[in-house]
Amino acid sequence: xxxxxxxxxxxxxxxxxxxxxxxxxxxxxxxxxxxxxxxxxxxxxxxxxxxxxxxxxxxxxxxxxxxxxxxxxxxxxxxxxxxxxxxxxxxxxxxxxxxxxxxxxxxxxxxxxxxxxxxxxxxxxxxxxxxxxxxxxxxxxxxxxxxxxxxxxxxxxxxxxxxxxxxxxxxxxxxxxxxxxxxxxxxxxxxxxxxxxxxxxxxxxxxxxxxxxxxxxxxxxxxxxxxxxxxxxxxxxxxxxxxxxxxxxxxxxxxxxxxxxxxxxxxxxxxxxxxxxxxxxxxxxxxxxxxxxxxxxxxxxxxxxxxxxxxxxxxxxxxxxxxxxxxxxxxxxxxxxxxxxxxxxxxxxxxxxxxxxxxxxxxxxxxxxxxxxxxxxxxxxxxxxxxxxxxxxxxxxxxxxxxxxxxxxxxxxxxxxxxxxxxxxxx
Amino acid sequence: xxxxxxxxxxxxxxxxxxxxxxxxxxxxxxxxxxxxxxxxxxxxxxxxxxxxxxxxxxxxxxxxxxxxxxxxxxxxxxxxxxxxxxxxxxxxxxxxxxxxxxxxxxxxxxxxxxxxxxxxxxxxxxxxxxxxxxxxxxxxxxxxxxxxxxxxxxxxxxxxxxxxxxxxxxxxxxxxxxxxxxxxxxxxxxxxxxxxxxxxxxxxxxxxxxxxxxxxxxxxxxxxxxxxxxxxxxxxxxxxxxxxxxxxxxxxxxxxxxxxxxxxxxxxxxxxxxxxxxxxxxxxxxxxxxxxxxxxxxxxxxxxxxxxxxxxxxxxxxxxxxxxxxxxxxxxxxxxxxxxxxxxxxxxxxxxxxxxxxxxxxxxxxxxxxxxxxxxxxxxxxxxxxxxxxxxxxxxxxxxxxxxxxxxxxxxxxxxxxxxxxxxxxxxxxxxxxxxxxxxxxxxxxxxxxxxxxxxxxxxxxxxxxxxxxxxxxxxxxxxxxxxxxxxxxxxxxxxxxxxxxxxxxxxxxxxxxxxxxxxxxxxxxxxxxxxxx
Ligand SMILES: Nc1ncnc2c1ncn2[C@@H]1O[C@H](COP(=O)(O)OP(=O)(O)OP(=O)(O)O)[C@@H](O)[C@H]1O
Ligand SMILES: [Mg+2]
Numbered sequence: 001x002x003x004x005x006x007x008x009x010x011x012x013x014x015x016x017x018x019x020x021x022x023x024x025x026x027x028x029x030x031x032x033x034x035x036x037x038x039x040x041x042x043x044x045x046x047x048x049x050x051x052x053x054x055x056x057x058x059x060x061x062x063x064x065x066x067x068x069x070x071x072x073x074x075x076x077x078x079x080x081x082x083x084x085x086x087x088x089x090x091x092x093x094x095x096x097x098x099x100x101x102x103x104x105x106x107x108x109x110x111x112x113x114x115x116x117x118x119x120x121x122x123x124x125x126x127x128x129x130x131x132x133x134x135x136x137x138x139x140x141x142x143x144x145x146x147x148x149x150x151x152x153x154x155x156x157x158x159x160x161x162x163x164x165x166x167x168x169x170x171x172x173x174x175x176x177x178x179x180x181x182x183x184x185x186x187x188x189x190x191x192x193x194x195x196x197x198x199x200x201x202x203x204x205x206x207x208x209x210x211x212x213x214x215x216x217x218x219x220x221x222x223x224x225x226x227x228x229x230x231x232x233x234x235x236x237x238x239x240x241x242x243x244x245x246x247x248x249x250x251x252x253x254x255x256x257x258x259x260x261x262x263x264x265x266x267x268x269x270x271x272x273x274x275x276x277x278x279x280x281x282x283x284x285x286x287x288x289x290x291x292x293x294x295x296x297x298x299x300x301x302x303x304x305x306x307x308x309x310x311x312x313x314x315x316x317x318x319x320x321x322x323x324x325x326x327x328x329x330x331x332x333x334x335x336x337x338x339x340x341x342x343x344x345x346x347x348x349x350x351x352x353x354x355x356x357x358x359x360x361x362x363x364x365x366x367x368x369x370x371x372x373x374x375x376x377x378x379x380x381x382x383x384x385x386x387x388x389x390x391x392x393x394x395x396x397x398x399x400x401x402x403x404x405x406x407x408x409x410x411x412x413x414x415x416x417x418x419x420x421x422x423x424x425x426x427x
Numbered sequence: 428x429x430x431x432x433x434x435x436x437x438x439x440x441x442x443x444x445x446x447x448x449x450x451x452x453x454x455x456x457x458x459x460x461x462x463x464x465x466x467x468x469x470x471x472x473x474x475x476x477x478x479x480x481x482x483x484x485x486x487x488x489x490x491x492x493x494x495x496x497x498x499x500x501x502x503x504x505x506x507x508x509x510x511x512x513x514x515x516x517x518x519x520x521x522x523x524x525x526x527x528x529x530x531x532x533x534x535x536x537x538x539x540x541x542x543x544x545x546x547x548x549x550x551x552x553x554x555x556x557x558x559x560x561x562x563x564x565x566x567x568x569x570x571x572x573x574x575x576x577x578x579x580x581x582x583x584x585x586x587x588x589x590x591x592x593x594x595x596x597x598x599x600x601x602x603x604x605x606x607x608x609x610x611x612x613x614x615x616x617x618x619x620x621x622x623x624x625x626x627x628x629x630x631x632x633x634x635x636x637x638x639x640x641x642x643x644x645x646x647x648x649x650x651x652x653x654x655x656x657x658x659x660x661x662x663x664x665x666x667x668x669x670x671x672x673x674x675x676x677x678x679x680x681x682x683x684x685x686x687x688x689x690x691x692x693x694x695x696x697x698x699x700x701x702x703x704x705x706x707x708x709x710x711x712x713x714x715x716x717x718x719x720x721x722x723x724x725x726x727x728x729x730x731x732x733x734x735x736x737x738x739x740x741x742x743x744x745x746x747x748x749x750x751x752x753x754x755x756x757x758x759x760x761x762x763x764x765x766x767x768x769x770x771x772x773x774x775x776x777x778x779x780x781x782x783x784x785x786x787x788x789x790x791x792x793x794x795x796x797x798x799x800x801x802x803x804x805x806x807x808x809x810x811x812x813x814x815x816x817x818x819x820x821x822x823x824x825x826x827x828x829x830x831x832x833x834x835x836x837x838x839x840x841x842x843x844x845x846x847x848x849x850x851x852x853x854x855x856x857x858x859x860x861x862x863x864x865x866x867x868x869x870x871x872x873x874x875x876x877x878x879x880x881x882x883x884x885x886x887x888x889x890x891x892x893x894x895x896x897x898x899x900x901x902x903x904x905x906x907x908x909x910x911x912x913x914x915x916x917x918x919x920x921x922x923x924x925x926x927x928x929x930x931x932x933x934x935x936x937x938x939x940x941x942x943x944x945x946x947x948x949x950x951x952x953x954x955x956x957x958x959x960x961x
Pocket of ligand 2: 472473474520611854855
């Protein structure tokens with residue numbers, strides 16, 4: 001009898017785990033099928049994935065704070081991306097390249113992003129409950145202004161002359177701007193990525209070793225404490241075992257001399273992303289983080305307890321916008337060419353789709369959701385054209401599938417949110 | 428001028444959308460005084476307190492007229508923040524707790540203790556780290572002062588309402604520098620012993636010089652604790668009395684404006700008739716945090732009023748919640764001999780069970796919908812009532828809905844402007860009546876009511892209880908009533924089960940002695956009891 005109950009309990013736990021993570025699980029399955037169908041080499045996929053994770057994670061991570069502060073999915077990060085691009089246009093025009101150019105563009109982007117974030121936040125406060133639509137519209141509206149400035153004002157009112165960036169008729173920026181690095185650089189390409197690249201498997205060995213040291217430290221600490229630790233020593237032992245497996249695999253690959261052994265990772269970029277993850281975690285442990293959570297869970301209670309709700313939401317929006325601006329700069333230094341009028345457009349949709357795939361929702365998000373989501377979303381992106389080709393004989397189908405994924409996942413998630421809101425108890 | 432008043436509210440008037448709910452009310456409170464505020468449901472008590480606390484509902488609906496003096500200075504209280512800065516604490520009628528937060532986090536809401544870190548030194552105080560250890564310590568000591576032995580790191584979600592109320596109170600107690608504390612019906616959700624506990628704490632607070640404004644519908648509490656009492660009726664000040672020169676009867680009369688029958692201890696002693704069993708619980712357990720039910724066996728008979736009583740936290744609240752599938756349960760349920768599926772609310776509703784929850788905010792009402800919709804909601808969705816077929820379409824039969832709702836409003840004396848008014852705009856007690864109306868609309872075979880008279884004034888209380896009896900007698904409806912108030916259980920029930928430590932301590936008749944009830948509630952088993960009686 002007792003055993004049956006125990007099993008029942010386990011079953012229901014398993015079931016609720018599945019239900020909670022259903023989106024993520026579906027995408028893991030899709031990814032695996034896609035990889036099998038695509039017939040791409042494993043080396044290629046891994047390489048692409050490293051690239052895309054290091055390029056996109058920062059943008060996706062910028063979404064977390066507004067979700068926790070109850071604003072929801074911040075479609076307004078598009079204006080952050082515009083701030084980032086504006087800064088890049090400035091440094092490229094002034095011919096400041098490489099790391100110096102990169103850092104300067106972070107600095108230049110800051111005031112723009114704060115301003116844009118402030119305005120967006122003000123609007124969000126005026127449209128409470130409709131922030132997501134408002135954010136979407138802000139993106140379209142700002143895009144109009146952006147185009148007006150860079151297509152028309154540049155070369156007429158804004159004095160910019162004589163560069164390859166300007167269209168031949170002297171008015172407006174060209175469609176694409178090269179950010180190339182290298183010996184004769186004209187931009188910030190690989191300014192961050194290129195600082196230090198390390199072999200993927202060395203990186204994994206070092207990383208796993210650090211995890212192991214941390215786990216051992218924790219186990220020793222747990223032993224000395226009397227109260228019940230947050231994570232049991234068993235959990236840490238699992239960490240150690242996983243780390244050992246990673247190390248073994250890495251050594252195996254290195255020794256075998258397969259083409260995988262040539263893969264490299266941009267260590268500094270990953271470090272920057274790690275710092276941002278840490279920032280997202282740590283800020284929630286501060287007073288302002290607690291305010292974000294309070295406001296996110298109940299605006300009315302926050303207000304009654306004396307929290308300045310509007311200000312808190314404003315800060316959350318500004319932080320998100322600034323991070324998005326920097327995220328876009330990191331993205332572009334990896335890509336190496338800027339599509340002046342196109343790059344920012346999809347930023348919001350893609351980042352939001354990614355974090356949702358990772359298991360976030362309109363009201364719930366964390367670093368894990370962002371990272372897992374980025375990895376899964378981009379895996380699907382990498383494999384879908386070729387998978388489409390093998391499956392339907394047409395790479396275009398894969399392209400359709402991508403678009404379907406992005407809009408589908410956002411649509412479903414918004415639908416679920418609305419449904420949950422309406423699904424008041426039936427009593 | 429030094430008259431010792433902490434608070435003076437002068438000639439306060441308030442209109443909600445042209446509906447005058449306060450008409451020139453005066454209220455004076457001295458330091459160290461316990462001042463009660465009483466009045467029928469909808470008399471304007473909460474509104475007056477909301478004005479005092481600078482609540483948003485007041486300012487977003489055109490503010491108020493009149494003057495507030497705090498510490499003898501004219502003060503404008505524009506926001507709760509301002510009120511708190513002045514030293515006003517308030518336990519709201521509706522819970523102001525965030526369910527996802529722990530008890531500590533709720534107690535320390537926006538008063539978190541923080542410590543410096545590298546970044547906060549540069550970028551400012553809002554980036555200081557939360558010091559959860561010290562917060563937990565503070566929360567612990569506040570809870571201890573209220574004799575609450577619940578862990579401070581537990582989340583609010585799933586706690587029984589009685590505990591939630593104490594968390595609210597702990598939050599106010601934890602505030603230092605409070606000069607005036609407002610309690611808006613804190614005892615409504617508490618059992619008698621919990622309420623006693625609270626009253627004791629209030630006395631302690633008052634003796635330390637804090638002024639206390641206390642709203643309650645329990646007039647015996649008014650008599651036992653207050654120094655003065657102010658009575659409101661329909662938004663008008665009726666009278667302020669010195670409590671020691673008054674009586675329950677006088678206060679009640681002033682409140683309602685006519686003589687009222689006070690619920691007295693007259694118990695009913697029906698003849699015991701043998702009836703069929705309609706609902707049987709076998710080895711039934713419910714996992715409701717703080718109100719666990721452990722392997723109980725009960726037989727509820729067709730056509731009876733079955734009372735469930737007991738102290739808070741002993742499990743009486745869990746039974747109905749478990750049967751309705753709101754909290755996970757196991758064991759067996761037999762409805763009219765057929766096995767009933769567990770943990771399936773829809774199924775329970777479809778099988779003719781209806782429930783008035785003790786927690787109306789969480790599972791009871793859709794606040795931003797009309798009274799009409801709230802009343803017919805379940806009947807419409809589960810039983811397809813109030814629908815009309817037009818060729819291929821099924822539409823709501825609005826005429827029928829209106830007629831039914833108006834009937835309910837009249838029957839339960841719901842004070843509202845019309846049946847289209849949003850439930851969120853009703854006073855607390857009137858919201859409770861809407862919950863009852865909804866359950867009645869389902870025409871259930873068995874009606875579970877938990878704390879049906881919570882937050883309802885004495886006049887309306889009689890109305891609700893009479894209605895339950897009427898339903899039982901005239902329609903033969905089986906009623907299972909869970910209540911913390913023994914008086915009302917004994918007044919209308921045929922049999923009363925006392926729950927203690929998650930188990931049935933025994934089943935008593937309403938006519939049994941007070942002593943028997945008291946002993947059984949404190950956990951004495953029926954066998955020992957019988958020995959005592961002999
Ligand atoms: N937000 C609101 N909008 C419109 N009317 C309101 C609102 N809040 C309260 N009212 C009305 O004001 C009147 C007084 O309500 P109030 O909540 O002050 O009553 P109360 O004395 O606290 O009653 P109870 O004992 O039931 O809590 C009621 O008629 C109510 O319908
Ligand atoms: Mg009230």
